[in-house]
Amino acid sequence: VSGGGVAAFSDARPFQFGYADAAHDVKKKKVVVLGTGWAGTSFLKSLKDPSYDVHVISPRNYFAFTPLLPSVTNGTVEARSIVEPIRSIVRKKKFDVHFKEAECYKIDTVNKKVCCRSTQENNLGGSEEFTVDYDYLVVAMGARANTFNTPGVVEYAHFLKEVEDAQRIRRTVIDCFERASLPTVSEEEKKRILHFVVVGGGPTGVEFAAELHDFVNEDLAKLYPALKQHVKITLLEAADHILNMFDKRITEFAEEKFQRDGIDVKTGSMVVKVSDKEISTKERSSGKTVEIPFGMVVWSTGIGTRPVIMDFMKQIGQTSRRVLATDEWLRVEGCDSIYALGDCATINQRKVMEDIAAIFSKADTNNSGTLKVDDFKGVIKDIAERYPQVQIHLEKNQLRNFLQLLKSKDGDDELNIEKFKQALAEVDKQMKSLPPTAQVASQQGVYLADCFNRMDICEKYPEGPIRFRAAGRHRFRPFRYKHFGQFAPLGGEQAAAQLPGDWVSIGHSTQWLWYSVYASKLVSWRTRLLVISDWGRRFIFGRDSSR
Ligand code: FAD
Ligand code: MG
Ligand code: MG
Ligand code: MG
Ligand code: MG
Known part of the structure; x- marks a missing residue:
């Protein structure tokens, strides 16, 4: 059984793949992938081992590049x-790869099968x-909008979404403008029709509000000059600030920019x-x-779990959770x-404190009940690999300082388990769950495909063939x-970016960085060419406002 040293720190099962029955030449292992979004597609793109029989099921026969969806709402990009x-x-x-356009409505873990239903009606009126x-089943069906x-x-x-x-x-934006142009519509009714409300001040809501503002001011104002004065955009956010997950500087810049642009940002207002x-909100300040x-x-307040996943969680006993949990x-x-993925x-990360005894005894190679700081040095790499929070802690505090901390004041560098616990006490505070982003989903897809690609090697050579051993390629x-x-x-050709290491960049140059990053991330040369020519067309002719 593979798994290597790291697994010894937890109860993690090693990857279980069925080559043990030695019948692997006879029948190809069947891998079923649910979903063709970021996670599923990146898994499929990275899967190389030809010894699998791959089946893909998704209600949409395409991959969509979601970061550009807000640009589709106003025709900047088709x-x-x-x-x-x-x-x-x-x-x-x-x-x-066999693809079936259908949705999975039930995962049956007992009989190892998934039940699917076509999204198209058949000629009997059913599906x-x-x-x-x-x-093997790879569940990558994303989430639904949360109401x-x-x-x-x-x-x-x-x-x-x-x-x-x-x-x-x-279509609805254009509908509103056309309806408001009709001669029988009163002033007050025009105001109502041209009031666009965005609920949720996260990245998607903010980007959409900004895009809509640009669309109205750069294009629609010229085409519907009589209506410009009636247009209003309101952004509702339940918390105290928009773009909560970003650096304070970005939040402030965004709030000020929206104020200058005339986008009405109402924080502390909860939609009931x-x-x-009409939309009813409860204002926190006044009650x-x-x-x-x-x-x-437009409703953009985050994501929730799909019903089929909820049902699956019940089946496997994950009843107390809100999101499906996996190990690392x-x-x-x-x-x-x-x-x-x-x-x-969501990944259920292990706390160092929960495994502290196991970690200690692993480091204590001679079973003396105490550790020298040097013993600890020997295993810190393994620990950091297994527990990401240790890695983050070390990056922030430098290994030398950390080891210094371990040494007690009287110069004694022997540690017992109590001192060991104290030294690592702060580490679990660094634990963060991963955000629901395309970045995470696609990296997970690549990771899992890599594990699938190496399954064979890892099973055959638990210690790894020499050429793999050096790079640790025989372990998962x-x-x-x-x-x-x-x-x-x-909006207004401006963007904000928060880069690793608390690096913040805001303004027009950041927008150009955005253009180049997203153009490079597009899945194919065809889409890349199309998107870039859409951008060019927009710069020259403006956006298309026909329905
Ligand atoms: P999805 O990409 O949603 O894919 C789910 C797949 O499962 C789809 O193919 C779907 O059709 C399929 N499916 C659904 N139900 C079933 C079923 N019952 N059976 C089988 N298949 C099913 N992230 C970033 O990192 N950067 C950004 O700039 C960014 N911008 C975004 C903008 C918008 C407007 C949105 C909505 C999201 C944005 N995201 C961004 C988040 C990113 O899109 C998601 O985190 C990412 O799509 C998650 O990938 P996934 O594969 O888990 O789910
Ligand atoms: Mg997916
Ligand atoms: Mg997607
Ligand atoms: Mg989704
Ligand atoms: Mg996740």
């Missing part, structure tokens, strides 16, 4: 430019249903109800409920051969996220 058919993504694979069995059960949201608000959502928003023409008439509402190897806790799952290291920074486009 919807077609940001999607890539999944069949063409996997076409060049050395192995067969085709079928099951697919698996040896917090607020009444009226599903009926009257727009989400901004899928390509169809973005297209619908674009949406009806067809009052306010009714705001609107023409269109992305294996779903409580079942075999099922992996989950991206927005539909836990997943480790590498953060490259995050952007917040703010």
Whole structure:
């Protein structure tokens, strides 16, 4: 059994792959992938081992580049430019990939199969249903928009999650302008129709509000000069500030810019109800409920768990959790051969304090009950690999300082378990759960594919063939996220970026950085060319305002 030294620090099962039965030449292992979003697609793109039989199930036969969805809402970029058919993504694979356009509505862990339903109606008025069995299941079906059960949201608000959502928003904006242009519509009604409300001050809500503001001021104002004075954009946020997850400097810049632009940012206001023409909010400062008439509402307050995942969690006994939990190897806790990644799952990280006794005895090679600081030095690398929080702590505090801390004041460098605990007491504070981003999902996809690619080697040579041993390629290291920074486009050709190491950059040059980063991240040369020509077209001719 592989797994290597690190696994000894926890109860983590090593990767379980079925080559032990020695029948592996006979039948290919069947891998079923649910979802063709960031996580699923990046897994498929990185999977190289031709010894798998791969089946992909997703209700959409394409991958969508979600960071450019807000640009689709106003026609800066066309919807077609940001999607890539999944069949063409996997076409060049050395192995067969079978795609079925359907949604999975049940995962049956007992019989190792998934139940699926076509999203298209058949000629009997129902939909085709079928099951697919698996040896390994990769769950990557993302999340759904979260409404917090607020009444009226599903009926009257727009989400901004899928390509169809973005297209619908674009049509609705134009609809509002055309409707407000009709001769029979009163002034007051015009004001209502042209009031655009965005709920949620996270990156998506903020970017959408900024894009809409640009669209109105740069393009629609020229085409509907009589209506410009009636247009209003309001951004509602329940917390005290927008862009909470960003550095304070970015939040401040964004709030000031929005104020100058005339976007009404209302913080501390919680939406309690949406009806067809009015949205009700509860203001934290006054405790009052306010009714705001609107023409269109866009709801962007974060994500929630899909019903099929909830049902799956019940089946496997993860009943007390809100999000599907995996270990650091992305294996779903409580079942075999099922992996989950991206927005539909979260990694349940282990605390150092919970494993402290095991870590201590591992470092204490001669079983003396005490540790020399040098013994500790010998295992710190392994510990840091297993527990990311130790790595972060070391990066912040330098190994030398950390070891100094371990030595007691009287110059005695022997540690017993109590002192050892004290030394590591602060470490778990560095634990952070990973954000639901494309960056995380795609890195997890690459990681898992790499594990699948090496499964064979790892099973055959637990110690690793020599050439792999040096690089540690015979072991499955836990997943480790590498953060490259995050952007917040703010409109008017300005953006903010928060890069690793508390590096903040704001302004027009950052917008150009944004253009180049996102152009380079697009999945194919075809989409890259399309997006860049969309941007060029916009610069020259402005946005298209036809429906
Ligand atoms: P998704 O990409 O949502 O993919 C889920 C897949 O599962 C889809 O193919 C879906 O069709 C499929 N599926 C759904 N239900 C089923 C089912 N029942 N059975 C089978 N398949 C199913 N992140 C960033 O890092 N940077 C950004 O700038 C950024 N901007 C964003 C802007 C917007 C408007 C949005 C909505 C998100 C943005 N994100 C960004 C977040 C990023 O898109 C998500 O974190 C990422 O898509 C998660 O990947 P995923 O594969 O887990 O889920
Ligand atoms: Mg996916
Ligand atoms: Mg996606
Ligand atoms: Mg999703
Ligand atoms: Mg996740």
